[in-house]
Amino acid sequence: MRLAGAVQLPPEESIMLAAVQFGRALRVGGLCTSVDSENVFLRALAEIDVREATTVYWAGHAAFVKSPDQIETYKIIFERFWEGRPLIPTARGSEHGESDARMGGSHHGGEALPQFGGKGKEKVALDGEKTR
Amino acid sequence: MRGYNSIDELRAGLTNQRYLVDEGLGTVVFLALKLGRPLLLEGEPGVGKTELAKSLAAATNAPLIRLQCYEGIDVHHALYDWDYPRQLLQLRAGGTTQLYSAEFLLRRPLLESLAQPGAVLLIDELDRADDEFEAFLLEFLSEFQVTIPEVGVIKADEPPIVIITSNRTRDLHEALKRRCLYHWIEHPDLERELAIVRARLPHIGPHLASQVCAFVQDLRWLDLYRSPGVGETLDYIEGFHALGRQQMDPQTADQTLGVLLKERDDLDRIRSQGIDKIMARSQEQSAPGWQGGYR
Numbered sequence: 001m002r003l004a005g006a007v008q009l010p011p012e013e014s015i016m017l018a019a020v021q022f023g024r025a026l027r028v029g030g031l032c033t034s035v036d037s038e039n040v041f042l043r044a045l046a047e048i049d050v051r052e053a054t055t056v057y058w059a060g061h062a063a064f065v066k067s068p069d070q071i072e073t074y075k076i077i078f079e080r081f082w083e084g085r086p087l088i089p090t091a092r093g094s095e096h097g098e099s100d101a102r103m104g105g106s107h108h109g110g111e112a113l114p115q116f117g118g119k120g121k122e123k124v125a126l127d128g129e130k131t132r
Numbered sequence: 133m134r135g136y137n138s139i140d141e142l143r144a145g146l147t148n149q150r151y152l153v154d155e156g157l158g159t160v161v162f163l164a165l166k167l168g169r170p171l172l173l174e175g176e177p178g179v180g181k182t183e184l185a186k187s188l189a190a191a192t193n194a195p196l197i198r199l200q201c202y203e204g205i206d207v208h209h210a211l212y213d214w215d216y217p218r219q220l221l222q223l224r225a226g227g228t229t230q231l232y233s234a235e236f237l238l239r240r241p242l243l244e245s246l247a248q249p250g251a252v253l254l255i256d257e258l259d260r261a262d263d264e265f266e267a268f269l270l271e272f273l274s275e276f277q278v279t280i281p282e283v284g285v286i287k288a289d290e291p292p293i294v295i296i297t298s299n300r301t302r303d304l305h306e307a308l309k310r311r312c313l314y315h316w317i318e319h320p321d322l323e324r325e326l327a328i329v330r331a332r333l334p335h336i337g338p339h340l341a342s343q344v345c346a347f348v349q350d351l352r353w354l355d356l357y358r359s360p361g362v363g364e365t366l367d368y369i370e371g372f373h374a375l376g377r378q379q380m381d382p383q384t385a386d387q388t389l390g391v392l393l394k395e396r397d398d399l400d401r402i403r404s405q406g407i408d409k410i411m412a413r414s415q416e417q418s419a420p421g422w423q424g425g426y427r
Contacts, residue, residue, distance in 0.1 A: 032306065034310060036310055037310070040167065040169065043167055044163050044166075044167065047162075047166045047167070048139070048159070048162075048163075054155055055139065055155075055159055058155065058156045058159035058160060059159060059160075059163060061156065061160070061314075061315070062159070062160040062163055062164075062313040062314060062315060063313065065314055065316075066306070066309040066310075066314050067174075067303070067309075067314075067316075068174070068300075068316045071316065
């Protein structure tokens with residue numbers, strides 16, 4: 001399931017929307033992300049190649065992670081984020097769009113984000129190994 | 133921007149200083165430079181946190197200003213103090229210069245970093261400092277300016293690159309973490325540690341280097357009280373070299389084990405397991421074709 005209207009947004013706004021949603025998902029996942037962290041992430045995205053999964057991963061890591069025990073949560077949510085899968089797993093583990101009561105607004109729960117990487121680019125796994 | 137326009141350029145610049153960074157650390161350092169945010173580095177002792185600041189200063193051709201934190205550190209040690217002996221001399225000589233003016237100000241590391249454009253400011257082992265000092269740093273890191281009542285506000289023309297390190301002996305305040313980019317530095321894997329040894333100790337033969345690195349990698353899986361860092365690996369190898377050894381042997385490994393391990397319990401534990409057995413196991417696991425990884 002994709003965000004209604006997200007594909008019509010200009011690329012910059014689409015990236016901003018995705019970044020904010022990502023920050024919110026991390027918050028639900030237990031990381032104390034702030035609006036400031038989201039701003040830092042957005043500023044970081046402006047400095048890097050957003051089509052490179054590992055670079056985006058580390059930019060988000062620098063902005064959102066604040067202790068080693070948060071790394072695993074961050075990694076899991078980032079994988080979902082990059083692959084355009086629903087960011088918030090529901091209580092039953094379903095990924096078919098159920099809401100998560102902790103998320104406000106209309107875009108929450110099992111909503112998926114637009115694919116962040118460039119189309120046709122090879123996907124890069126988080127361990128750095130490239131796969132097609 | 134400090135001469136580096138891409139992550140790869142920066143990594144190459146640090147490699148020229150014989151400091152190897154992986155993609156994660158390279159990205160976060162690049163962003164710290166680009167965004168002008170302090171970088172908080174955490175990790176076990178010996179993983180190269182302090183060394184990164186030194187190498188970054190060299191790679192950006194900037195002065196390194198170091199503030200070593202300790203319990204009880206205060207503003208007079210970190211920011212500024214008055215040069216009381218010179219003030220007394222001035223009084224005795226009947227001079228007319230204001231006693232509490234910039235002329236009699238002793239610049240401590242934080243103030244010094246504002247005076248030197250583009251300096252790298254290393255705030256080392258912040259976890260050793262008190263909460264009060266950490267709270268004081270918040271303002272400094274937000275504005276890169278300080279207020280001295282007798283002198284006024286001093287602000288940096290070009291903010292310093294700030295690297296803060298912590299060994300996590302205690303948690304730092306969330307407020308401080310929010311002002312920083314964050315990176316946790318892990319111990320390097322075998323391949324990276326070998327590359328670091330090659331870069332740092334080019335005079336060491338490959339056989340000795342690979343033997344010691346494999347041995348150290350094995351020790352890190354043993355849940356020691358204090359795992360050896362890269363710094364200890366380098367010292368351990370240098371020890372073998374200084375004793376004229378071209379390869380690792382159990383006897384020399386035992387005699388110089390204190391270079392690698394600094395806790396009595398850790399030393400006893402390794403010796404009771406048998407250094408020769410650990411050596412044999414580590415060589416087997418680091419051999420080409422080994423699929424099992426380290427235990």
